[in-house]
Structures are given as C-alpha cells and as structure tokens.
Amino acid sequence: METNILQWIGYAASVIIALSMTMNSIVKFRWINLAGAITFSSYGFLIGALPVGFLNGFIVSVDIYYLITFYTKKELFETMEVRADNKYLLRFLEFHNKEIQKFFPGFRYKPEMNTISFFVLRNTAVAGLFLAHREDNNILKVGLDYVIPEYRDFKNGRFIYLRLRKKFINDGFDKVMTSGNSAKYVKYLRKIGFSADKKGMFVKVLDRSV
Numbered sequence: 001m002e003t004n005i006l007q008w009i010g011y012a013a014s015v016i017i018a019l020s021m022t023m024n025s026i027v028k029f030r031w032i033n034l035a036g037a038i039t040f041s042s043y044g045f046l047i048g049a050l051p052v053g054f055l056n057g058f059i060v061s062v063d064i065y066y067l068i069t070f071y072t073k074k075e076l077f078e079t080m081e082v083r084a085d086n087k088y089l090l091r092f093l094e095f096h097n098k099e100i101q102k103f104f105p106g107f108r109y110k111p112e113m114n115t116i117s118f119f120v121l122r123n124t125a126v127a128g129l130f131l132a133h134r135e136d137n138n139i140l141k142v143g144l145d146y147v148i149p150e151y152r153d154f155k156n157g158r159f160i161y162l163r164l165r166k167k168f169i170n171d172g173f174d175k176v177m178t179s180g181n182s183a184k185y186v187k188y189l190r191k192i193g194f195s196a197d198k199k200g201m202f203v204k205v206l207d208r209s210v
Contacts, residue, residue: 024149
C-alpha cells in the first residue's frame with residue numbers, strides 16, 4: 001500500500017513537471033515547475049533516492065529565486081501610439097491572428113473604428129496591442145486588448161486600466177466597456193476589475209477619486 005502511494009507521488013511529480021514545459025508564460029512555467037520540483041524532491045527523500053531529492057530541492061530554490069526576482073523587479077511600461085494604417089500594426093495583427101482569435105473569436109480589424117491605437121512596451125519590447133474607440137461620447141469601447149504569450153501576467157492590464165486611468169479620464173471617458181468573447185478573456189477582465197452588466201458586457205468605471 002505504502003509503495004503504491006509513493007509511486008503515485010512520483011507519477012504526479014512527473015505530470016506536473018511535464019505540464020510546466022507546455023507553458024508559454026515564463027511565470028506560469030516557474031510556478032508549475034516549482035510545484036513539480038517540490039513534489040519530486042519529497043518523492044526522492046521518501047524513497048531514499050537522495051540525488052533526486054537534492055537535485056529537485058535545488059530546482060525549488062532556483063524557481064523561488066526567479067519568481068521573487070520577477071515580482072520585485074521594476075519594469076518600464078510605455079505606450080507607443082500608431083496610426084490605423086501603420087504597417088507594423090497590420091503585420092502584428094496578421095502574425096498573431098491565430099492567438100488573437102482564441103481570446104477574441106471573430107475579431108476583424110476595422111481601422112476606421114479606432115480612435116485609440118497603441119502598443120504597450122515593456123522595457124522597450126512590444127508586449128501587447130490595445131485598440132479602442134469612443135462610444136456614446138464617454139465610453140471607451142475596447143476592440144482588442146491583446147498580450148503576447150510571454151507577457152501574460154496581468155501587468156499589462158494593470159498598466160492600461162490603472163496607470164493610464166487619468167489619461168482616459170482627461171480624454172473625457174467615464175468608463176471602459178468590452179465584450180467577454182472567451183472564457184480566458186473573461187478571467188482576465190475580472191482579474192483587473194471589470195464586472196458584467198445586465199447586457200452581458202464587461203464594464204470598468206474610471207474612478208476619479210483613486
């Protein structure tokens with residue numbers, strides 16, 4: 001019985017490690033790999049395989065180090081506004097279209113709709129694209145808020161909807177509105193403070209007092 005339990009711990013550790021290797025996001029990789037390394041290290045010590053235990057214990061410390069570094073390091077966020085017919089913008093949309101469709105099924109670029117178009121830069125690297133337009137005079141209607149896989153850690157969203165809040169308010173917007181086109185996008189919206197209204201749209205009020 002005890003042997004079977006130990007075997008299942010070993011199997012579980014292997015599955016977790018394998019799962020971590022499928023992650024596009026380096027942060028998700030580190031968290032899942034950390035869980036796998038802890039499980040494998042425990043398994044190694046339980047069966048008396050000290051090299052396995054110590055090796056995975058070392059991997060645990062490495063994962064923790066990089067996670068602490070990630071969450072404590074300061075990054076420079078910037079926006080780079082582009083025209084609706086910008087060639088890089090069009091190429092970016094074409095290149096990432098398959099991934100975009102996962103979060104925004106049926107998305108088609110309508111340049112005439114965009115009154116706000118900018119890339120989000122993290123330490124000068126392009127991390128995402130934000131497209132929106134004015135609706136009913138005071139509503140910022142989001143058409144696309146796409147983040148490339150390597151940067152999907154919610155920092156882009158917090159930058160746009162928290163640090164750029166005053167800019168949007170100064171431009172005359174009272175709220176941001178978007179549709180939850182996919183379960184993944186809805187999860188992202190709720191994480192950064194959006195809530196669903198009676199029509200099924202997701203809304204975030206731009207609080208001037210914050």
